[in-house]
Amino acid sequence: MRKLLRLSAWGLALALAAALAAFLVLKFYFTPDRIRKLALQYAEQNLRREISLDAASLNLRGFSLKNLKVAEAGGFKNGVFLSAGDFSIRPDFGALLKKELQINSIRASGVAVNILQVKKDAYNFSDLLAGPRPEAVRKPAQSGQTKPIDLSVSNISVINSRIVYANSDRSVAVTLSGLNLSAKSLTSGEMFPFEAGFTLVLKSSALTGEFPVYAKGLAALGGWDPKKGRAEIERATLKADKISCELKGSLENLVEPDAKISLRVKAFSSTDLKPYFPGIPARILLPALEADAGFKLTSNYMILKKLEFKAGPALGAVKGRLAWNPVFDYDLAVDVKGQTPELDTTEVARKFRSTPKNIKIPLAEVSASFTVSPKKVRLLAATIAAKSLKASAAGEFVMAPQPIASGSLKLSAGNLHDFGEMMPQLREYDLTGSASGDFLFTMAKTADLRGRLSFSGVGATAFDTRLSEIKGSADFSKELLKADAAGKMQGSALKATLTVKNYSSHAQAVLNADLASLTLTPPATSGGQTITAAGGKKAGGGGKPFSFDLAGKTRLGAIVHPNFKGGETTVKYDLKNISADLSGLSGSASFSVAGGELDDIQQFTSSSAMARIIFYPFLVLGKAAKIVTALKLPDFNKIKFTRMEGDYTFRGGVMKIEKSQLRADAADADSSGSINLVNDTLDLNVITTPKAGISLPIPIGVTIKGPFGNPSVKPDVSAILKQPVLKDSVQKLLKGIFK
Secondary structure (H helix, E strand, C coil): CHHHHHHHHHHHHHHHHHHHHHHHHHHHHCCHHHHHHHHHHHHHHHHCCCEECCEEEEECCEEEEEEEEEECCCCHHHCEEEEEEEEEEEECHHHHHCCCEEEEEEEEECCEEEEEEEECCEECCHHHCCCCCHHHHHCHHHCCCCCCCCEEEEEEEEEEEEEEEECCCCCCEEEEEEEEEEEEEEECCCCEEEEEEEEEEEECCCCEEEEEEEEEEEEECCCCCHHHCEEEEEEEEEEECCEEEEEEEEEECCCCCEEEEEEEECCEEHHHHCCCCCCCCCCCEECCEEEEEEEEECCCEEEEEEEEEEECCEEEEEEEEEECCCCCEEEEEEEEEEEECCEEHHHHHCCCCCCCCCCEECCEEEEEEEEECCCEEEEEEEEEEECCEEEEEEEEEECCCCCEEEEEEEEEECCCHHHHHHCHHHHHHCCEEEEEEEEEEEECCCEEEEEEEEEEEEEEEECCEEEEEEEEEEEECCCEEEEEEEEEECCEEEEEEEEEECCCCCEEEEEEEEECCEECCCCCCCCCCCCCCCCCCCCCCCCCCCCEEEEEEEEECCEEECCEEECCEEEEEEEEEECCCHHHCEEEEEEEECCEEEECHHHHHCCCHHHHHHCHHHHHHHHHHHHCHHHCCCCCCEEEEEEEEEEEEEECCEEEEEEEEEEECCEEEEEEEEEECCCCEEEEEEEEEECCCCCCCCCEEEEEEEECCCCEEEECHHHHHCCCCCHHHHHHHHHHHHC
């Protein structure tokens, strides 16, 4: 054993001595001047580029070069293609003696490479790729391309280096700064492992920023032709401030990659995107993203073969093309579907003030399929469904030369009550029933919407009135609406048809309705509100009011009010320019009521100007009955009538009474004259003939003039004096009533 150890020690010593001797021989042979000449000779024969270096030597780490520079094609006058502050290469000297280039290690620091696109498919390194040698051109017999350099490197280490790329018009600049790279077992064609870290600095019109990158995987150089190179990325990370991305996949062609990538992005806020996209809204939490992509990337464009993604409850796919040279362009096809969570718009309104508040949006299913380009967005299909509500749409939006949108829209609501759940302001109407609609729309200089709306079992409550079991449809176009409906109003059968023309400018409506019974509820009192002849508050100023025309006929089988009961009622109307400003009102209207009963005339007329006009004679007689008891007039505050009729014409806001008749058990009344609906002034003549209590053979005439709220009432004194039953009561009547 001791003898074996002794022999081993001698063998090791001899080996070290031989290695030292070999190194001294190599050191003696590879002088700095010889190394410089070899480097220049290699550059001339293989790179066909000028090179320069400050120092060259041989040490235990191999050949060492200081400040190595490789010129652009045409010489240093055109710039520096590659430079290295410190470059060392340790070849396999045994293989070198056999004229084989095998390298044990390459170490470099301060490397800088400038890659420039000269023109389409041509770069400043194109001449370095395998191609015909000059001597091969002179010797046609030796045709073909030069065989790639047969090189293998056991270990490569590059630190603190930089690679710069710019496209042909310099609109895109990409820099890999602070590059640290390690690789092992590198050959011209086989896969070899690598690991790299750098900062990606991107400058372009579409995106500018700095992004730390780390990558680990396998690569092949394709016989020193980067276009034939490939890579398998085991793991790579890219960060943009607080945004972190991880990916893995494969690349074909290291110059213009044909890639298959799996991407993972952690959840982040839209605020983190503002340094790169300033216009994006802030403080929106974006979910984690998972994507599988296949694409072809060049310096001018990217062909997106597929991009399948999942982000929170949403998933979808994108494919198409993006280009950025000479201008940014895109043509993408997108499919997406997912869920939107329950949402209260009050929270959204805190960030976006234009958003309405207090709308409760339920969980919704959303899907869309569309194509998008700078000039056009084409919506192939889109749907959104929440509870029983569903909307679907298709169409396109053209942005140039002028914005134009067109398409179709379908809406359905299985239960209208769901709208009340979404919008609390609708709950008081207690919506029920279902509805659906099909519409076509265009939007250019003007908007055009046409289609059909159908509804069934619809119910709603408003102003203490309940509509129920409403069924019907409505067809409409840009200037025409036709609708018909049937159902119940306060439990009474209702039928109605409506036609409206020119509703976008000056609507012309025809309404015909039939209601078995109309039940009215007295309106709540509002302190201080002035009742005018128009039946409401006087309209304020402002722009030109909305106006419309209305014609048609309405039949009421009965009218029920706590103070009024009427039989069959017919109302006919043909009115023009109905608006808050009644000065332009014209046309005609008439009505007839086939008998009824009135209880507490004061209460009934206190809230309705029209009722007060019709029953004005009875208000006067009722007042007279209380003041002049000697006349023994009946109680006109509670009467029964057999017929009530009115026939009116309108012109310039003045209502002319063509006929106004009331036939009652207590008295008959006929009115004529006019009412100025604009100024709320009266000019009426009322002839009343009492028929109960005391009998007056000659009718009493009354003239009513002045403001509606406080008119001047003057009797026909001559008619009163002719009544034989009055005698001594005349003076008392005149003083008591008319003062």
